[in-house]
Amino acid sequence: MTLTVLHSGTQSLIMDAGRPGHRHQGIPGGGAADKLSFAIANHLVGNKWNTPALECALGGLHIRFEEDHVIALSGAQMWSQNQGLNLPLNKAVPVEAGDILTMSFTRSGCRAYLAVAGGVQGKSFMGSVSTYLPAKLGGLDGEALKTGAMVHIGPKQGEPNSLPKGHTPLLSNHVVLRAQHGPEWEALSDSAKRYLFTTPFYATAATDRMGTRLKGDLLALETPVNMTSSPLLPGSLQVPPDGQPILALVDGHCTGGYARALQVIQADLWLLGQIAPGAAVSFRRSLAEDAAAVLKSKNSFYADLIPGFTF
Amino acid sequence: MTSPLTPPPVTSPPVTQPPAIQPSAIQPPAIQPRILPYGDHAILVDWSADKFSDRINDTVHALAAKLRKSGKYREIVPGYDSLVCVFDLAKRSADATKRHIEDILARDISSETKTGKTIDIPVHYAGDSGPDIERICEASKLTLDEVIALHSGQTYRVCMMGFIPGFTFLSPAPKALHHPRLETPRAKVPAGSVGIANWQTGIYGLESPGGWQIIGRTPLSIFDAKREAPFLLEAGDHVRFIPQ
Numbered sequence: 001m002t003l004t005v006l007h008s009g010t011q012s013l014i015m016d017a018g019r020p021g022h023r024h025q026g027i028p029g030g031g032a033a034d035k036l037s038f039a040i041a042n043h044l045v046g047n048k049w050n051t052p053a054l055e056c057a058l059g060g061l062h063i064r065f066e067e068d069h070v071i072a073l074s075g076a077q078m079w080s081q082n083q084g085l086n087l088p089l090n091k092a093v094p095v096e097a098g099d100i101l102t103m104s105f106t107r108s109g110c111r112a113y114l115a116v117a118g119g120v121q122g123k124s125f126m127g128s129v130s131t132y133l134p135a136k137l138g139g140l141d142g143e144a145l146k147t148g149a150m151v152h153i154g155p156k157q158g159e160p161n162s163l164p165k166g167h168t169p170l171l172s173n174h175v176v177l178r179a180q181h182g183p184e185w186e187a188l189s190d191s192a193k194r195y196l197f198t199t200p201f202y203a204t205a206a207t208d209r210m211g212t213r214l215k216g217d218l219l220a221l222e223t224p225v226n227m228t229s230s231p232l233l234p235g236s237l238q239v240p241p242d243g244q245p246i247l248a249l250v251d252g253h254c255t256g257g258y259a260r261a262l263q264v265i266q267a268d269l270w271l272l273g274q275i276a277p278g279a280a281v282s283f284r285r286s287l288a289e290d291a292a293a294v295l296k297s298k299n300s301f302y303a304d305l306i307p308g309f310t311f
Numbered sequence: 312m313t314s315p316l317t318p319p320p321v322t323s324p325p326v327t328q329p330p331a332i333q334p335s336a337i338q339p340p341a342i343q344p345r346i347l348p349y350g351d352h353a354i355l356v357d358w359s360a361d362k363f364s365d366r367i368n369d370t371v372h373a374l375a376a377k378l379r380k381s382g383k384y385r386e387i388v389p390g391y392d393s394l395v396c397v398f399d400l401a402k403r404s405a406d407a408t409k410r411h412i413e414d415i416l417a418r419d420i421s422s423e424t425k426t427g428k429t430i431d432i433p434v435h436y437a438g439d440s441g442p443d444i445e446r447i448c449e450a451s452k453l454t455l456d457e458v459i460a461l462h463s464g465q466t467y468r469v470c471m472m473g474f475i476p477g478f479t480f481l482s483p484a485p486k487a488l489h490h491p492r493l494e495t496p497r498a499k500v501p502a503g504s505v506g507i508a509n510w511q512t513g514i515y516g517l518e519s520p521g522g523w524q525i526i527g528r529t530p531l532s533i534f535d536a537k538r539e540a541p542f543l544l545e546a547g548d549h550v551r552f553i554p555q
Contacts, residue, residue: 180351
């Protein structure tokens with residue numbers, strides 16, 4: 001059982017829930033950049049939430065199905081069609097052998113997830129088939145899907161599901177991230193501290209799965225930061241001496257040497273995967289005493305719906 | 312600092328021999344780290360040492376081993392003089408994580424680091440493998456042979472791994488060899504390159520962009536996903552460079 005890639009798109013990657021627990025070896029957890037949308041797509045087609053699926057950034061992926069399948073699209077809102085008919089987002093739909101699916105330009109968000117009942121298959125490394133391009137791990141030979149590639153589909157796991165109203169994440173081209181102070185917050189100047197929570201930044205073209213360089217008001221450091229390399233996490237906003245902040249994403253470096261000004265809260269990490277080049281990015285202050293309650297309510301909102309999934 | 316997680320006042324380790332003070336028997340007090348929140352789902356333990364310290368790095372790795380053994384955390388990432396512990400906020404609080412770390416650090420654990428393996432790393436110094444070694448000869452006023460002898464004349468400790476798979480951060484190079492990073496980083500540094508950046512020396516595990524002064528290259532693969540044991544080295548190991 002296979003599907004054929006007729007056009008590879010901007011960047012289409014095989015992803016699952018990633019390989020957490022290896023940052024001390026220099027291996028980021030990686031996996032689907034937006035784990036919520038990825039989990040929803042899998043749930044809709046009757047897969048376990050962490051079954052490998054395709055992550056398509058910014059569109060351009062064209063696929064031919066070689067047999068009948070059930071598929072679902074989640075995440076970024078793309079103009080997607082099957083055999084020329086518009087495809088809904090967040091809904092399981094049947095496709096037939098020979099059908100051609102086209103995912104065109106993106107209206108909001110950055111990455112769409114295409115789940116196929118049974119899941120796609122890739123090369124496993126450290127228990128995950130997630131593609132990690134810098135070290136060529138997982139996926140098909142560690143690379144992004146190429147035009148002409150054949151992707152194998154696994155055996156069907158369960159019956160399709162639907163999503164109750166109100167459970168669809170709303171994605172916008174203005175991504176608002178709740179964040180708390182990072183370890184070097186105090187190294188920022190007063191004006192930089194104020195800008196961070198009051199003015200929007202813009203994701204530049206230097207945006208990929210490792211990180212996004214933001215543009216906005218320059219963030220001055222009160223004191224020069226001369227750090228020995230220290231561990232770095234996804235969702236950390238680093239401020240280098242040039243004042244243009246860099247937000248570390250799902251495949252971000254495991255260590256860094258710049259001031260870690262902010263850290264996005266656990267409940268919002270999934271949104272990091274939906275920052276497209278050109279999108280506005282704002283940070284909202286999250287209070288230490290609130291974050292656990294926010295996470296708890298988000299987890300319980302999806303817990304009954306998608307077995308096993310947590311933020 | 313107004314954070315609820317700022318460390319308590321430094322308390323000296325208990326001294327239990329009041330009457331006759333024997334200077335030789337007094338251990339220097341363990342340096343107390345700052346234990347800070349790193350966002351809502353991680354804790355940073357930060358010794359911020361001005362100078363590299365074996366004892367601090369020993370403590371970092373002993374703490375990492377104990378935290379990992381507890382099985383309570385998502386990631387335990389040791390650095391030269393810091394450690395980040397990532398927890399699931401749905402299962403643990405920052406305060407509980409901080410207390411766990413404080414309990415472990417309540418006594419001096421620096422001697423509990425298991426000594427890792429020692430690996431000999433063959434290195435082709437200079438030439439195409441080490442294009443920046445001449446610069447280090449000039450700056451240090453040493454001959455090529457002297458620089459090679461100095462760099463390969465000591466055993467190094469693997470202090471941390473990352474920023475990419477297999478990148479090996481080692482304990483300090485001999486002082487005469489310290490040299491700043493390149494002003495403009497190279498777009499591509501070959502896998503196996505051995506470099507110097509200020510006091511740090513290290514090995515590029517993969518081809519990657521990089522700004523370290525490259526003095527040689529090893530044919531060994533520090534990281535090879537196809538190998539049964541993908542990582543040749545882990546933090547806590549020791550390496551010796553063998554000039555070829």
